[in-house]
Amino acid sequence: MRIGELSRRSGVPVPTIKFYVREGLLPAGRLTSPNQASYDDGHERRLRLIRALLDVGGLPLAAIGDVLRVMEDPAQPVHEVLGVAAKRLSPSSGDESEPELGAAREEVADLLKRMGWRAGPASPGGESLAGVLVALRRAGHGAFIDLLDDYAAAAEQVALVDLDYVSRRVAREDLVESVVVGTVLGEAMFGALRRLAHTEASTRAYEDGRPGADTSPGTAGGEAEAAGV
Template identity: 70%
Template sequence: MRIGELSRRSGVPVPTIKYYVREGLLPAGELTSPNQARYGDGHERRLRLIRALLDVGGLSLSAIADVLRTIDDPGQPVHEVLGAAANRITSAEAAEPGEAGPESAEAREEVAALLARRGWRVSEDNPAARSLAGVLAALHRAGHGGFTELLDVYADAAEPVAHADLDYVRRRVAREDLVESVVVGTVLGEAMFGALRRLAHVEASAGVFGETGGAEEGRAAG
């Protein structure tokens, strides 16, 4: 296909496609004449992935380039490819909140204990682990350190969701499709999980505090 058709099919403007080619994010098309090139389905898939990483994942172009280099390395296991994408997204979503202090040290210890207790094969330096430590430190500073008693309850809920996410990802064939699934699942999946949690709060509130309170909370939340 010509670049104009590639633009129509992908929704990416022609000047942007040319920019991605210049920056090495998108392979150049096959030259058919000095001023014409032909593009294939692989170019369309790569453009879709770039836009997902940019628009949904919130990654910078330099971070996207890092992820794409990992994808294009045939020696990288799929687990490493998915990890590179997820870690970049986690880093882009939010830096570790909070400042250094006793709360931060305590929070890091709590995260380390959680990982050991659950037997999760995750480094304490993982961006998600650092983000969790930041949240726990903020809870301690706000005087709600007792909320950490719910860590395992949250972990119990997160594990089946993670496995369901990966079952969805496993049905993808191309490495680009795998990474795109991780982007969508990490960003939009978390938003979906958060909305479902709020709905569950309304239902639980109705059961604990009475139907009237639950209905009023539901209206307020809406």
């Protein structure tokens, strides 16, 4: 297909496609003449992945480029590729000089030991969690950390679901891409589901028991969501 058709099928404007090619995010098309190139379904798939990571996942283009380069490196074992991809997708814990960071890292190490998880506290996920713990305390919500084990147990169940999805992929490209998509878009999906669950939980706790409340499906939940719960 030509670039105009690729644009129509992917929903990405032609100038943006050309920019992605220049930046190395999208492979160049196959030249059919000095001024024409041909593109295939692989280009469309890559464009859809880039837009999903950018628009839904919120990753900057530089990070997307890093992830795509790792995905395309056939010299690395799949396990190593997945580890590098996860590192690119995990936010840092913040300023290394923060005095609270050391204590937070110890808390993360203790959590990993309690859960029996073999990831190290210095792993990307461990560092991200330590940064979150510091931020919670600075915001005056250190008590929220008491829920850490419950959150970890829920996360473990979600991880098992993620792993089941990934295990259905056989080809290396599909396997790596599914982990990247699951990490970025799975985070966005879980966040949206959590907000919906908050609305329902709030409705049950504060609306359904109110004298004279209309408990018909959708009524109280709509009020709670409109209030930003």
